[in-house]
Amino acid sequence: MHATPLENNLPWQAGLVTARRRLEKAVLTIVGGNGLLPYPCYRTVPDISTSMDKTYKKSPMDFTEGGNLARKKSEMAGVMSSSIMPQPRMSISWLTVLNREVIACTRCPRLVLYREEVAREKRRAYRDCEYWGKPVPGFGDPEARVLVLGLAPGAHGSNRTGRPFTGDSSGKFMFPVLHETGFANHPTATDRDDGLRLSDLYITAAARCAPPDNKPLPQELANCSEFLDRELDGLRRVKVVVALGKIGFEAYLNYLKRRGMRISRKIYMFKHGASYATPDGKVLLASYHPSNQNTQTGKLTRGMFVEIFKEAARIADK
Numbered sequence: 001m002h003a004t005p006l007e008n009n010l011p012w013q014a015g016l017v018t019a020r021r022r023l024e025k026a027v028l029t030i031v032g033g034n035g036l037l038p039y040p041c042y043r044t045v046p047d048i049s050t051s052m053d054k055t056y057k058k059s060p061m062d063f064t065e066g067g068n069l070a071r072k073k074s075e076m077a078g079v080m081s082s083s084i085m086p087q088p089r090m091s092i093s094w095l096t097v098l099n100r101e102v103i104a105c106t107r108c109p110r111l112v113l114y115r116e117e118v119a120r121e122k123r124r125a126y127r128d129c130e131y132w133g134k135p136v137p138g139f140g141d142p143e144a145r146v147l148v149l150g151l152a153p154g155a156h157g158s159n160r161t162g163r164p165f166t167g168d169s170s171g172k173f174m175f176p177v178l179h180e181t182g183f184a185n186h187p188t189a190t191d192r193d194d195g196l197r198l199s200d201l202y203i204t205a206a207a208r209c210a211p212p213d214n215k216p217l218p219q220e221l222a223n224c225s226e227f228l229d230r231e232l233d234g235l236r237r238v239k240v241v242v243a244l245g246k247i248g249f250e251a252y253l254n255y256l257k258r259r260g261m262r263i264s265r266k267i268y269m270f271k272h273g274a275s276y277a278t279p280d281g282k283v284l285l286a287s288y289h290p291s292n293q294n295t296q297t298g299k300l301t302r303g304m305f306v307e308i309f310k311e312a313a314r315i316a317d318k
Helices: 011-031 048-056 069-083 094-103 109-121 169-180 218-234 245-258 302-317
Strands: 146-150 201-205 240-244 275-277 283-287
Touching (some): 094 218, 146 302
Parallel strands (some): 146 201, 146 240, 240 283
Antiparallel strands (some): 275 283
16 A cells, blocks of 8 residues: 555654644635635645655754754744735725725716816817826825925816826926926826826825816815815825915915814915915915916916925925
């Protein structure tokens, strides 16, 4: 009669193999008929008899109590127990959860109708583009010390590309400045797959959907405020908030008020280049929005905008 693999092993090897089989059976019992564990990763059990044969075929001393037998038995038992344990579930970041909720939002019927209508009809220059047509989540470095707070997505910019200030004239004005001041790895932003990365800077907006005439209603801003609150609460390293335009400026002050802080509108006046220490320990830095209306009329020049972000970097480094 031929010996089975179990009988070929030394007694203590056979004991480990038997233990392994029992544990496998227990795992299968727990898992059930679908063969799925409630974890994304599951390492298979190694063939202990084979691995032990390879491990112990060294010298006779390896199989004596005077050798390293006890240590090797302990090591192999540790390998067996660790390899059958399911790996812990990778936690999903709070920012990923938030952005998924932002993208799925339908709270404002007027904005839903408008953003989807624009995405269907398209601008002639973008006829061959697939529009995003959904709320636009924030973008940038989750560990940023500088936060840029804008107004809302552009109808044929962010509403088309799905990323803030990407694919429109405001972005063409802003990203070269961010690159020059060290916050962006290159000066252009065309789509979500263009390789653009931000360092120490995060971009978000008071409203997440493109509004008609670039004017969100007060209730629409209020509906979006929950997302903004969670975003600002989660970006814990932020030291400077660069508010682009009066609506972005007011959005941050309203956030502070919702967090129970006293804000005097007489003290916090919107003016390009003005900076204010806020009750939450941050600095609010005001800037004109880089819209066509401001940049083409000279109200906001490149030099003025560069200085805003140089100042933001200086404050962040203090």
